Amino acid sequence: MCSPSRSRIRLKSGLNWLCRFTPWLALAAPFTGRAEPPKEWIDPDTGHRVVRLSDEPGTSSLYFHQWSFTPDGRSVVVTTPHGIALLNHTTRAVDPLVNGDVKIIQLGRRTGAVYYTRTEGEQIAVFSLSLDTRAERRIALLPPRATVSTVNSDETLLAGTLTEAEPPPGEIFPPNSGASAKNTPQGEWMKAGNERASDGRLFTFAEQKERRLARRLAARLPMSIFTLDIATGELRTVHSSTDWLNHLQFSPKDPGQLMFCHEGPWHMVDRLWLVRTDGTGLTKVHARTMNMEIAGHEFFSPDGRTVWYDLQTPRGESFWLASYDLGTGARTRLHVDRNAWSVHYNVSSDGTFFSGDGGDAEMVAHAPDGKWLYLFRPEAIPDVAELSAPDAAGLISPGVLRATRLVNMKTHDYRLEPNAVFTPDGKKLIFRSNLHGEVHVYAVELTPAATPPAR
Template identity: 45%
Template sequence: MHISPRSLKTLSRLALAAALAVAPLATPAAAPAEPGGWVDATTGRRLVRVDDTPGNYALYFNYNPFTPQGDLMIYLTPEGIRVADTRTWQTRLVLKAGVDRLLFAGPKTRSAYYTTRDAAVEEGGPSTVWSVDLDTGKTRRIADLPGGRVMAINADETLLAGVWETAPAPPHIAAQGKRDPVTGSPHYAGTGPDGKPLSFAAAKGKWMAERLAARVPMEMYSVAIATGERKTIHRATDWLNHLKFSPSDPQLLMFCHEGPWHEVDRIWTIRTDGSQLTKVHTRTMAGEIAGHEFWGRDGQTVWYDLQTPRGGVTWLTGRNLVTGEQWRYEVARDQASYHFMQSPDGQMFSGDGGNAGKWISLLKPVLREKPVPGLITPGRLESIRVADLARHDYTLEPNQHFTPDGKWLVYRANIEGKPVIYAVELPPR
C-alpha cells in the first residue's frame, strides 16, 4: 500500500496563508542538468541527475507527470512546481507557491493539477484544487473540497476523482504514515506483544490492519473541471484508495479496497455514475494476494502483482476487461519490484526492484505457451538491468516512469544519502 506524501509538511506550516494566493512567475528560473550525465558502472547506461533539491517530490508510479506532447515532466520542490525538459533535462520553476500536493499532468492540456491547504489544516482536511498552465504559469481555481484528496483525472480531462473520510479515523491511526519532508520516507511505529519496538514493515502491517478494522466511512466523488461541481460516486466503510481512470474510457474508474492484501478483495472498477461496481480479481487460494494495480496502455487491461500464496510464487498478471484474456508472467525473486509499469508501446515493463534485487530494470515478457481461448496464458520475464540501486533504502519508493517516447526511465532514489530524481537512458530496441 502506498500513502501519497503530503508535500513538505513542515515547510508548509511555516508558509503564510497568503502563499495560497498563487501567481505565475514573471521570469521562470532555470537550472541546467548535468552536461551529458554519467555512465552507471554496473549497467553501462547513461544517467542524469535531474534534481537533488532537498525535499523534491516526483509523482507516484501511476500518476502521469508528462505533458501530452511528452516534452515536459512535472515535479515538486519546496519552492513550488517545476518542469524538466525531457530532451535536455534542464529544469525551470513554473509556479512559486506553497503547494500541498502535486497531483498529475493533464492528458489533453499542458497543465499540472495541484492542491493547496491552509497551514492550520491537518492533512485530509479541506483543500482547494487548482490547475496551472505549464507554459504561461497562469493558474485557475477549480474547486474547494471538503477533505481527502484528488487521485485521478479522466482521459478527456473533464473530470477529477477523489476520496475522503466522512468521519475521522481514530487519532492513533491518523497519526501514522506521515512522511519526513526531507527524506520523503513514511514513518510507522508500534510495539509488539512483548513491548519491544516493531520493525518498519511490522509496524506498517499492524497499522494497516487497524485502519481496515476501524471501518471508517468514506466517499468517492467526482469533480467537473469546467464548473467545480462535485458528485458522489460511491460510499462505503471499505478503505477506498488508488483511484485511477482508464486512459481510454473517460467514465471508467479503477480503485482498490486497501488493507492487508490477504484480507481484502482489492481491485475493483466502477462507472462515474456509480453503476457497474465490479471486482477484477477473485481469490482462488488461501493467503493469495493481489495489488499495486495499474492500467495497461490500451485502457482495457488491468495489470497487478499476484502472489499464490503471499510469499510464494509471484506473477505480473494482466486481465483484459473487454475480451476476458488473462496473462501471468512469473516474476523471479531478483525481479520482484515495489512497482511495475508498462512501456508506452505496450511491449515491455519496468520494475523498480526491492531488497532481493536492487535495480531499475526493463522486463521483457516471454510466453511459455500458445494462447488458448478461455485459459490464462503463462509466461516469464527477461531482465535488462539499467540502473544499480545497491545503496538504495526502499522505505523511499523509486516510482519509475517511462518517458512518453520510451527512451528514458525517471525514478527517485536515495543512493547518495538523500532523495534525488534521476533519469536513465534505455537501450535501443
C-alpha cells in the same frame, strides 16, 4: 536470438509484444565520497548511462501511476522543496511552476495543465495551472476529510475520496493518497516506531506498516468516491462503502472509467475494483483463491483496455505480473523471479516492455539481490507441439518476464520507492532515488552505453 515460438506474445488487450530484447541490461552504480552527486555516469554493472536530472536536493518524481509528462513528452513534472516544477529530461532545464505548500495531482493528458491542491484553513482547494499562459484557476474547495487524486483523459472530471467520519483519537492513519504524501524527508508517510511482536522482537519497518494499515482497515470509517466537475466544481457521489477506498485512477483513454482499491494489508482484502463515473459497472478485478494470496499496485495499460497488477500466490513465494482485460475478461500471468520482484511495475507507451523498481531484503519478496531497476521483456509460454487444450481460450494465458538490470540500487533506501516510469518516447526510465543521500530525480537510458561485465 529469441526463440521463434516465443518471439511474440499477443495479449488479449490487442497489444503486440515484440522480441526487441537487448541481451544484457542491468542497473545503477553508486558514487561515493563526493560532496555533490554525479551529474551522470555509466553503471559499471550494467553498461547503462544514468543521468541526474535535478539540481536541487529534495526534488522528487511522482507516484508510478500519476501522469507526469507534458504533451510533447519532453518534460516531466516534479515536486521540489519549493513547490512544483518541470524538468526537461533531455536538457535538464528546470521550469518552476507553482510555489508554496502544494500537492501535485497530475498533469492533464489532453492539455498538459497542472492539477494540484493547496490547504486553506481546515480544507483543501483544488487548482489548475495552464502551461501555456501560467494562469491559475481555482476549481473548487473540497469538503472536510476529502482528497482528490486523479484526472480523467478529457480533463472534464477529477475524482477523489471523502472520509465521512473522524478517525479514532490518538491514531495516526496513512493519508488517503500515498501518491503525494511527503511526511518525512524520504516521502514516506510513516516513521518507524517501537511496536513489538509477542516474542518481544521489534517489528521491522515493513511489519509496522502492515499493522498500521490493518488498524486503519478495522476502523471501518464510512467513505465515498466522488467526481468533481472541472468546469463547474460540482461534486457527485459515485460509490459509498465502509471499506477503505483508495488509489483512484482514471483510465488513460476512457473518461468515464475509474479504478480504485480496497486498501489495507493485501492478504486481508480483495483489492482491485472498477466502477464507472455514473456508479454503474462495479467490478471486482481479482478475487483471492488461497490464504495469503495478495494482489495490488495496479495500473492501466496505455490503451486503457487492460489492468496490470502485482500478484503473489502466496505472498512472498510465487510472483506474477497479472492482467485483466476490461472488454473480454481474459487474463494473463507473467512469472517474475524473486530477485526481480518490484515494488511497482510499469509499462512503456507502446506496450512492448515493462519496468520494475526492485526492492530490498526486508520487503515482501525478501530478495537476496533485488536492489536494481529492471527492464522486462514479456515472453509467452507456448503450447506443446502446437497442441492446444480444448479449453485453452478460457484459461489464464501464461508467460514470463525476462529481466534486464539497468541500475544498481544497492545504496538506495527503499523507504523511498523509486516509482520508475517510461518516458513517452520509450528511451529512458525516470525515477527518484536517494542513492547519494539526498533525494533527486534521475533518468537511465534503456539503450546500453557500454558493454557490461560478464555475469
